[in-house]
Amino acid sequence: MSLNGKVAVVTGGSRGIGRAICQRLASLGATVIVNFVSNPAAAEETVQSIRTAGGKAEASQFNVAVPAEIEAAFKTIIDTHGRVDILVNNAGITRDGLLMKMKDEQWDEVLNTNLKGVFLCTKAVSRGMMKQRWGRIINITSVIGFAGNAGQANYAAAKAGIVGFTKSVAKELASRGITVNGVAPGYIVTDMTRDLSEEVTNTIKGEIPMGVLGEPEDIAGAVAYLASDDARYVTGQFIHVNGGMFM
Numbered sequence: 296m297s298l299n300g301k302v303a304v305v306t307g308g309s310r311g312i313g314r315a316i317c318q319r320l321a322s323l324g325a326t327v328i329v330n331f332v333s334n335p336a337a338a339e340e341t342v343q344s345i346r347t348a349g350g351k352a353e354a355s356q357f358n359v360a361v362p363a364e365i366e367a368a369f370k371t372i373i374d375t376h377g378r379v380d381i382l383v384n385n386a387g388i389t390r391d392g393l394l395m396k397m398k399d400e401q402w403d404e405v406l407n408t409n410l411k412g413v414f415l416c417t418k419a420v421s422r423g424m425m426k427q428r429w430g431r432i433i434n435i436t437s438v439i440g441f442a443g444n445a446g447q448a449n450y451a452a453a454k455a456g457i458v459g460f461t462k463s464v465a466k467e468l469a470s471r472g473i474t475v476n477g478v479a480p481g482y483i484v485t486d487m488t489r490d491l492s493e494e495v496t497n498t499i500k501g502e503i504p505m506g507v508l509g510e511p512e513d514i515a516g517a518v519a520y521l522a523s524d525d526a527r528y529v530t531g532q533f534i535h536v537n538g539g540m541f542m
């Protein structure tokens with residue numbers, strides 16, 4: 296599996312699952328643009344880890360929920376590298392709360408980052424991918440988007456929205472050599488889940504047939520497959536990486 300010569304943008308690539316995706320794509324030969332929004336030190340750490348391993352990477356700061364920032368960032372990326380071949384829409388946040396107590400801001404922040412951000416970034420790369428007649432768009436959704444979760448109506452709505460979005464855009468772009476797929480992680484050890492209490496973590500483990508949480512590298516492997524030529528005939532699909540938690 297080789298991604299030599301490909302240019303990949305990974306939103307939220309600086310930490311957690313995104314970092315593992317960046318490292319994996321770079322190890323396969325892609326030049327990786329590591330997006331972040333608020334933590335330049337983490338992005339720099341990711342870039343350095345890739346360069347130390349002999350890969351090519353650079354950081355790019357933009358908020359996936361802000362159209363003007365996306366427009367400017369993708370213009371710079373295309374001016375510098377000439378193309379984007381692979382887009383991984385990975386950036387995501389949680390603002391949990393039960394429906395009765397959920398504030399409009401919690402809803403808007405999660406929908407804007409986790410769903411509108413996917414729309415905006417996909418739109419930003421689609422014209423170029425259509426012209427070059429090759430592209431890979433990989434959207435990171437969640438087991439929660441398929442199964443739902445009390446206290447995460449906003450997050451579940453955004454992640455389920457990604458499913459419909461992915462299938463629709465897959466149909467629109469298929470004839471142009473562009474595939475659009477998704478990966479649905481279960482519970483993965485990252486900053487997003489690290490702070491869960493031992494009690495909650497044990498309850499979650501009890502719901503996972505494999506009995507353990509996943510690692511960011513488990514998601515990176517699925518993304519690498521979807522980005523590769525091996526997956527050239529796969530579009531509009533989701534790979535569930537969750538230890539059997541949801542089938």
Ligand code: NDP
Nearest residue numbers: 307310311312331332333334358359386387437483485487
């Ligand atoms: P982390 O919280 O560890 O990292 C989030 C990343 O997203 C950071 O790089 C952060 O950048 C970036 N980010 C956040 N908001 C924005 C924004 N508005 N614009 C650009 N970048 C942004 O998350 P995970 O690695 O755990 O999650 C990655 C994806 O996987 C998310 O979409 C999440 O919903 C999904 N997922 C995670 C699961 C898990 O168990 N961890 C399970 C299922 C799905 P910065 O550091 O600069 O803020």
